[in-house]
Amino acid sequence: MVLQNRAVTTVNETDGLPLPKRYWAILATALGVGMSVIDGTIANVALPTIARDLGTAPSVTIWVVNAYQLAITISLLSFSSLGDIYGYRRIYLSGIGLFSITSLICALSGSFWTLTVARILQGFGAAAITSVNTALLRIIYPKKFLGRGMGLNALVVAVSIAAGPTIASAILSMGSWHWLFAVNVPFGIAALVIGLAHLPQNPVKVYGRRFDKVSCLMNALTFGLLIFSLEGIAHKKSAVLVVAGVLALGIIGFFFVRRQLRQRFPLLPVDLLRIPIFSLSIGTSICSFAGQMLAMISLPFFLQNTLGRSDVATGLLLTPWPLATMIMAPLAGRLVEKIHPGILGGIGMSLFAVGLFLLATLPSNPTDMEIIWRLFVCGAGFGLFQTPNNSTIISSAPTNRSGGASGMLGTARLLGQTLGATLVAMLFNLVPNHSTQACLYLGGMFAIIAGVVSCFRISQPEPLKREG
16 A cells, blocks of 8 residues: 555666676667667658659658657657656567557558558657667666667667668668568567567666656647747748747746656656756757757768769768767777766767868868768767767666656757757758858857867766766
8 A cells, every 4th residue: 555655666786687688688679779760761762652652742741751750759758757667678568569560550551641640650669669778778787887788779779870771772672662661570579579588677666656647748749849840940931830839839848847847756857957967968969969960961962962972872971970980889888987978978079070070171072082081080979979978868867767867868869850950951041052061060069069068077976987
């Protein structure tokens, strides 16, 4: 009866999983995260084909992509809260199951609306996966090796981002767009089976805590209106609609935050933001992803429209960025065990900024190698920053709030990417003749801000060493 009336925390002192079981648990998380990241971009290549096949206009068909991203954004923090209440393992495996089922529905879709609804539900599945993924890593790895787990996670994300368009092209060369979604099913089943056998339960659970449905609704409205307002500003939508959206965002957002400040376990973990190193790390994450998106969206236009490179050549030229991240992320995971994450983050973002400024000052007719080594510098800096930063976000939160910290990590990434994409659209309208250079310079400024803020963390104790 006591457990029903007040929150009670139980603790299991185990520090990570033993090695054989740990490898299987890592595989289960890697499969889920890889699928969810790839599906964020895999449909982009096929949008023209889907539009022709389903008889929809290109401007409408884009919702096949947008619906997926929007569903993730509005539900990520809610699934993080559910993870803290019911267990990260249960939420993660539920997300894998939903993602797999809706992938099959996408593959069997014969109409645009069926596909769009399925993509929304698939986005909810992806949100459940990504909301607790890093929280799971905290209980899979021993505390002193958490940085290595974050490095491997960054590696999986980088490979998935790089592989998305390539996988899509390979599948479309052999079959219809339906197979882009059908391919998830066997991988989803494998992740579910392995996860059921090897993923651990939460070492810390809070009983008596209830899911805040009102906050869930307010959270969805707040982030939905934020994206609506940013998109409206970027694409010069009706001023009346944009102003109405901003006003609604201000009102609902105000009451949402006020409600969170009164909660013992808030859906939006504003209490965690009172931890200096946590809030600084969230800020640097938003700035870093804004800089990344400013570059990654604008560069293809520059390479194809200005330099005359083909689609295939553009894809190959952009590969050094995620390749460098793949190399640096695991290395950074080991370095963070010896070097303060604030220092690593500052160096990484400085390197990232240098790479972006070098790209902005490319000669008028650059060789492929002149482009490639600059992109490699950007990817190396980004990889050196992300792993220590993500490790700090997760490890600086109390263990029983790992779900909230994981959700904030994902939300920071989404906010940064949304901000970056919005700024690209604005700059393309404001300075059409030098848009890519403007985007790269602005991205470099975001990287400098992230580097400076990261250095502020040096005065804070290192969470990983504090836990160990």
